[in-house]
Amino acid sequence: MKYLLFEFLIVIFFVYVQCEITYIEVKYPLKGKRSAPNAVWPHPQQINISNDLLYIRPNDLAVYSNLQTCDIIAKAIERYKPIFFPPTLDMKQPSSNMENILQNLTLNIKGNIQCEKYIELNSNEAYNLTINEKIALVEAYSVWGLLRGLETFSQLIYINEQNYIVINNSVDIIDSPRFRHRGVMLDSARHFLPVSIIKKNLDVMSYNKLNVFHWHLVDDQSFPFESKTFPNLSLAGAYTPDHVYTPADVADIIEHARLRGIRVIPEIDTPGHTYSWSKSMPELITVCWAHGKPYQSIYSIQGEMEIFNPSEPRVYSTMDALLREIHERFPSNYIHLGMDEVYDKCWLSNPNIRQWMVDNNILSTKNLHKYYADQILDIVRNISVTPIVWQDVWDEQVELPPGTIIQVWKDSSDNIEFSSWASYLNRAANEGYNVILSSPWYINYISYGKYNTDASVMNLEFFKYYEVEPLQQFSGSNEAKERILGGEACLWGEFVDGTNLLSRFWPKAAAVAERLWSSADVNNSEEAQFRLDAHRCRLLRRGIPAQPILNGYCGNYELGMSKSMINHPSFNYDKLTRTETIIPSSGKSFASLSSSSSRMFSYKLYHIVYLILSLFFVYFCRK
């Protein structure tokens, strides 16, 4: 009974203390300027903010839009409620007759008013955000621009030392991304990544204005993608029947991404990295030979069987059917074909393949790879999809169709043929290819968190990701420059699963996000470190367990502390289903929302419902 009472007290009283963010510098006074709690990440192209404040009444902030019936806007407004008003934190309600109250937020489309369905490479993400005369206005030419502006608006809000929600008055932001392709690559094959974590990761991507989820779906280790055409691929190739992405899961992830302005680009990596296919379709895979015997694995050289068998026609019919299915199920006009790391020793070890090469006048494994690539590129051309490939296949001088995107991941340490990724970008763009950069952004290569140089003992790990300039060696036409589409932060999954994905990736991947969104001259790591630290606290307030990048603290909403939001239903997708409401006809008011989120509230509501039920019975009884 004591317990129940306690529960009720929790339900009724939300009188919590929330703490300000400050820093303590010790011994090594950090260079740079402290960040305001509302510093925007990634930094906008132009920003002017006054010093005077407007108060926000959680119960009175109306949100309007001239795109009322667009589900993307309606759901975004719903989603941002617990972001504007963190559900576990206490906030004071300023009196309604106060002068300086923000009246409303309007999200307006300029020009052709339409609710687009999917963001695309060339979608317009620019927006203007102004706060003037107690009215906040986001204007954009597309729903995607509105989403980016809404995110910026949410970052401008903060809880001040007196526990009021405030925002600076007279804000003027003109913003647009520097690069069009700003991605994150996750690998769900080395370890299965639960759907709930992928969705949380999509949330963090949207908080960083990233717009591509490159999904490395399958690999040697497992085949978690449940194909409708070839169900045996995952039946035999997934770790277990629990470690699969069902069609519903995939659709769920695509929809989650769509609502946040994120493209999902699936990768089906062939002809290497295909061991897991052999569990159901051994006929597709090359049997490796050694000492005159088939099925011979040699430690660190080859497995028993690996790499597709390019001489096998069923390889191409299977790929044709599978890529068609992928194209149907993923709205993206791009498919990543992989084509990396084809270690040809196994091909050459197999006498049948050697014979086939001779018969077909293919005199090197390079040409064999080219033969394979040509067949697959034909398939892709037939289904009108633009291919993306890892750079390896171009390194092998395979001619790629115009528009192909080459993903650069090697550096001089991997391939002595080019001096650096920068010169590679330069060359590829000037030769007419589209390129995206990943070489300096393999976030899985973790290190201690800081590194020493003569100049500093506090070079933070993220500096390495941040101090990358994609165009550093570029010289060429503006047209060629446009072909450098952007880049991706990659998190390979050998040592990553649900336990550590979010804390390992964030806020480091945010450094890549700012590099790809903001102006090239936003490049001062020592200024950025404080802004990124404030941003990581912001992520904690949104239920993301982003790890610390500096000594210090955020507040009582840290993981494990009394107001933590890490497991809050507003920011999680594992157990409770989010219910999302449609925007009403003339603007959505937050009138029904207290300082706790609606989700939190409805959860606790059970108890109240029960209580009322009981009281009702008692009343009924007395009669």
Add this chain to the structure above:
Amino acid sequence: MKYLLFEFLIVIFFVYVQCEITYIEVKYPLKGKRSAPNAVWPHPQQINISNDLLYIRPNDLAVYSNLQTCDIIAKAIERYKPIFFPPTLDMKQPSSNMENILQNLTLNIKGNIQCEKYIELNSNEAYNLTINEKIALVEAYSVWGLLRGLETFSQLIYINEQNYIVINNSVDIIDSPRFRHRGVMLDSARHFLPVSIIKKNLDVMSYNKLNVFHWHLVDDQSFPFESKTFPNLSLAGAYTPDHVYTPADVADIIEHARLRGIRVIPEIDTPGHTYSWSKSMPELITVCWAHGKPYQSIYSIQGEMEIFNPSEPRVYSTMDALLREIHERFPSNYIHLGMDEVYDKCWLSNPNIRQWMVDNNILSTKNLHKYYADQILDIVRNISVTPIVWQDVWDEQVELPPGTIIQVWKDSSDNIEFSSWASYLNRAANEGYNVILSSPWYINYISYGKYNTDASVMNLEFFKYYEVEPLQQFSGSNEAKERILGGEACLWGEFVDGTNLLSRFWPKAAAVAERLWSSADVNNSEEAQFRLDAHRCRLLRRGIPAQPILNGYCGNYELGMSKSMINHPSFNYDKLTRTETIIPSSGKSFASLSSSSSRMFSYKLYHIVYLILSLFFVYFCRK
């Protein structure tokens, strides 16, 4: 209403599928032998296990002890329920009239039957575990041995492919630790570590038979320890009033550790690392000078003020009072005094200290450090506590009292005076000091997860921690050898807080645990990798987000998956309070326990209580 129904369905139906653990090897077939799911970590000294199985009926396994009234045993039995029978997993109930059912588990003390209160350095942790004639028996000479045996028993249980809980019949284990001091150091000053996470970490320590929690309580960055004598230290020196360990928190952590056979050794690090003290007691701290002016910080050299001022008498009166309080509040007979990294440039910069040194005929900062250390060691001698110090103070040739423990953390890269930590251990032990080793076990220095050598591309990161032999260069008497007490895995907190502590530390720290417990010849990394991988899955089943060390998977209880136990109330301390019951007079039966844990059940019980209440009213009404 749909929601409520859903909740009830969850309460009533626990029909879940749980998956077996297997491995997939790809391309690089791993050397070594696959681990059985019940492989014990750390490996026992002697173990014999038959192949035939006994079934365990969750509702029928009785646990007896001849130490019935000992709270440590009673609470351990309660605690192990959800470990024996993972609350979210489905397990079949074998028929009670089956032949091969494990009848009971008995935990018996041999010799002097007593319920000790606190484990000590020389406590006897040895135990024997036998399973014979359908009876499991753990025998030990102390309650601590029983705890270690109970942990081993819990690891022998597993859920087989048919979803029965089983254990091998005819088990014979004779086990005891190789080293007495098997510790973990956490740093709660660079980032505040929430109490709930520290307690979870103590749980994992007990799963690895570690027995010392070395608590680096305070440092330059913050002073989270709430002193009763000097409350201003944390009032001013903690990050915020939320970032403190209250007396109740400290007592809670000590009690949590005590029940698990873990000593808590507090560290109050002086005379360096004391900037946070200056917030409330600036008079204790040396003001640094530069260019003829006080309070001058110089980047990477000194702060405005740092290091205690050894010429200030109030330093010693404060330390005397604080260490007395520490000794009263921590049951340990050891206090860690720090005494590391005293960068003397600030001392020398201060004209008053220079003058004082001349006046007192102290001609070097080495001697100044010695002067300080002598005063503190006197205080510690007066309160009958054994000091532990980082090696630095001995490097400065300060004579330390007999029995002092020197913690070795440097390596040849830090101090060219000795060739390696191994020779240092050798020298210190032969000169009569006790020593513990940490140099090779700084787990905060993270790296990618594997490293390449000519022989292998799959040297896992933990190999570095595992392939350490503390006695590799030892030569000397057996008496001297005994002075090498063990070691500690350290996790410094510059980039660690609640978001990443558990996943970053585990299972890597488990490698140190096995090195310190098991025989020196249990040293085959390639065998250990599979056992450790199975152990990490075990940790996941106990709600610990330990990160993966190999490609692969565990089961549907992984973090983010349907049966995850990460947030299960049985394994968490943040919101619900664990209630632990006392063992009844003649053995504790699990009869009341279903496959779900009692905690889980009581949580869901609310709803049932409400329902019954409502029905009661209805019934009452009708009358």
